[in-house]
Amino acid sequence: MEPFAFSRAGSADDAIRAGAGASTAQQGAEVRFVAGGTTLLDLMKLDVERPRRVVDINHLPLDRVESLPDGGLKIGALVRNADLAHHPAVRRDYAVLSQALLAGASAQLRNMASTGGNLLQRTRCVYFRDAGAPCNKREPGSGCSAIHGFNRTMAILGTSEHCIATHPSDMSVALAALEARVAIQGVHGERSVPIGEFFLLPGDTPQHENVLAPGDLVTHVILPPPRKGARSHYLKLRDRASYEFALASAAVVLAVEDGRIAHARVALGGVGTRPWRSPEAEQALLGKPANGETFAAAAAAALRQARPQSQNGFKVELARRCLSHALTTVAAA
Amino acid sequence: MSDEKSREPAPQDPVVRDHGNLKLGRRHFLQLVGMTSAASGLGLPAAAYAAAGALHVAGAGQATPDGDDTVTVNLKINGQPRTLRVDPRTTLLDALREQLALTGTKKGCDHGQCGACTVHVNGRRVNACLSLLAMHEGDEVTTVEGLGRPGALHPVQQAFLDHDGYQCGYCTSGQIMSAAALLKEPCGPADADVKEAMSGNICRCGAYSNILAAIQQVRKAQGGA
Numbered sequence: 001m002e003p004f005a006f007s008r009a010g011s012a013d014d015a016i017r018a019g020a021g022a023s024t025a026q027q028g029a030e031v032r033f034v035a036g037g038t039t040l041l042d043l044m045k046l047d048v049e050r051p052r053r054v055v056d057i058n059h060l061p062l063d064r065v066e067s068l069p070d071g072g073l074k075i076g077a078l079v080r081n082a083d084l085a086h087h088p089a090v091r092r093d094y095a096v097l098s099q100a101l102l103a104g105a106s107a108q109l110r111n112m113a114s115t116g117g118n119l120l121q122r123t124r125c126v127y128f129r130d131a132g133a134p135c136n137k138r139e140p141g142s143g144c145s146a147i148h149g150f151n152r153t154m155a156i157l158g159t160s161e162h163c164i165a166t167h168p169s170d171m172s173v174a175l176a177a178l179e180a181r182v183a184i185q186g187v188h189g190e191r192s193v194p195i196g197e198f199f200l201l202p203g204d205t206p207q208h209e210n211v212l213a214p215g216d217l218v219t220h221v222i223l224p225p226p227r228k229g230a231r232s233h234y235l236k237l238r239d240r241a242s243y244e245f246a247l248a249s250a251a252v253v254l255a256v257e258d259g260r261i262a263h264a265r266v267a268l269g270g271v272g273t274r275p276w277r278s279p280e281a282e283q284a285l286l287g288k289p290a291n292g293e294t295f296a297a298a299a300a301a302a303l304r305q306a307r308p309q310s311q312n313g314f315k316v317e318l319a320r321r322c323l324s325h326a327l328t329t330v331a332a333a
Numbered sequence: 334m335s336d337e338k339s340r341e342p343a344p345q346d347p348v349v350r351d352h353g354n355l356k357l358g359r360r361h362f363l364q365l366v367g368m369t370s371a372a373s374g375l376g377l378p379a380a381a382y383a384a385a386g387a388l389h390v391a392g393a394g395q396a397t398p399d400g401d402d403t404v405t406v407n408l409k410i411n412g413q414p415r416t417l418r419v420d421p422r423t424t425l426l427d428a429l430r431e432q433l434a435l436t437g438t439k440k441g442c443d444h445g446q447c448g449a450c451t452v453h454v455n456g457r458r459v460n461a462c463l464s465l466l467a468m469h470e471g472d473e474v475t476t477v478e479g480l481g482r483p484g485a486l487h488p489v490q491q492a493f494l495d496h497d498g499y500q501c502g503y504c505t506s507g508q509i510m511s512a513a514a515l516l517k518e519p520c521g522p523a524d525a526d527v528k529e530a531m532s533g534n535i536c537r538c539g540a541y542s543n544i545l546a547a548i549q550q551v552r553k554a555q556g557g558a
Contacts, residue, residue: 003402003420003421003422005421006404006421006465006467008470034465034468036463037463037464037465037468038460041464042444042445045444054421054465056465056468058468086519105533106445106448106533107458107511107514107515107518107530107532107533108445108451108458108459108460108511108533109445109463109533111457111458112459112463241529242528242529243532243533
């Protein structure tokens with residue numbers, strides 16, 4: 001691990017001021033905020049992250065889950081994954097989020113990992129994590145080792161010729177289906193970004209993963225009020241039953257009225273370069289009868305743009321079945 | 334090893350970093366550790382720690398809460414107030430093992446993938462390897478040494494004895510700390526629920542069925558399963 005200076009932020013402004021001294025908030029950032037540390041410390045030990053300054057934000061008052069007047073939920077960035085998963089309001093109104101959180105990592109890691117940190121967790125691509133291998137995300141311009149290498153776990157949606165790394169978060173897939181917003185405080189004040197615009201596609205700049213600029217601090221995640229009559233579900237498929245990243249996952253929110261689908265939100269995990277909202281699947285569901293035929297058509301629509309690599313062609317069918325099964329489960333609930 | 338040429342980092346060495354005047358490659362680092370170890374008779378971890386300290390002096394220089402290259406942390410470990418002054422890179426795990434000689438907590442993967450380093454922070458189980466000591470100002474840390482003691486074992490420790498919940502023993506302290514925390518967490522009564530809740534602790538010997546039996550014995554005794 002490279003040497004760094006350590007400080008504790010006494011206020012959000014403290015953290016923002018320190019962060020603003022960096023040249024980027026993306027790969028290569030000289031200043032990093034630490035909350036749970038489960039991604040940052042891991043990558044610092046691998047020399048993938050080499051901040052010169054680490055700012056501990058754990059003492060900021062961002063550890064609460066608050067109900068909003070409109071019926072939504074305001075989740076502090078420091079709320080731990082375990083606490084969020086077991087929060088009564090989340091279990092009752094946003095089951096897909098609770099299920100996604102509990103499907104991720106281990107009990108120990110969920111006790112540590114924060115809401116903001118989960119949003120910002122980095123890909124598990126083996127070449128990104130190997131400081132000796134070419135990787136455009138880690139070292140822009142060095143090439144992508146995965147395209148002609150081990151790519152079984154890589155993305156099939158949203159890839160580019162420069163990067164095919166999968167976004168690893170389960171939580172963010174549920175947040176995409178719930179149409180969450182990310183509240184950010186920065187040098188120019190506060191703003192909130194729809195989750196669909198928070199994450200960037202790799203394109204020719206895979207080192208840029210989200211909209212955060214130097215000094216930006218994720219303070220909250222905002223959930224809109226739950227849609228009346230809707231039910232939600234998260235299904236995750238992986239190489240082992242627990243403590244493993246998704247090969248394919250599906251987050252679905254569905255409302256059925258008089259046998260027809262009145263509301264549908266769909267996002268996929270384990271297959272996209274970012275948490276993958278599928279308007280194509282939603283379009284295929286809306287107004288249709290809630291049956292297997294509709295669900296299969298929606299799953300096919302969600303994967304129509306898939307571009308598999310040499311070793312991950314199986315993900316196309318796996319993701320289709322995953323989504324179809326998740327929709328069947330939520331419709332039958 | 335005293336040959337100057339052999340101490341130069343090899344050109345093909347993938348891990349070569351420039352720390353001020355000191356260039357250090359993986360080969361050089363291992364040689365340095367070997368020399369320190371041979372000279373002092375220290376074990377590898379202590380020697381590695383010393384080498385890391387030398388590295389740090391050559392490389393850093395930014396302000397920290399101490400105004401130099403160290404950070405001071407006040408916390409409670411197994412009920413005892415402690416003040417530690419460390420290199421900011423020191424993980425909670427390394428501080429426990431190398432500074433406080435609490436070697437009951439094990440280093441397995443050092444990346445949060447095996448659970449051998451599981452301890453309790455403020456009553457919750459965490460991976461000590463993925464946490465900087467500096468992040469624990471004011472916290473209360475419990476290690477396996479603080480869970481029970483000979484003659485007054487924690488029920489989980491006794492149950493592991495009763496059910497032979499180990500073979501080589503390397504993962505055992507992490508398994509026990511994880512299981513002790515699990516007793517206070519939301520967890521269904523079934524064996525499958527416990528397996529899921531314990532999935533963050535890997536046992537390469539494969540003592541899982543006995544570990545499961547040990548945990549279920551304690552939960553049944555406490556009315557939780």
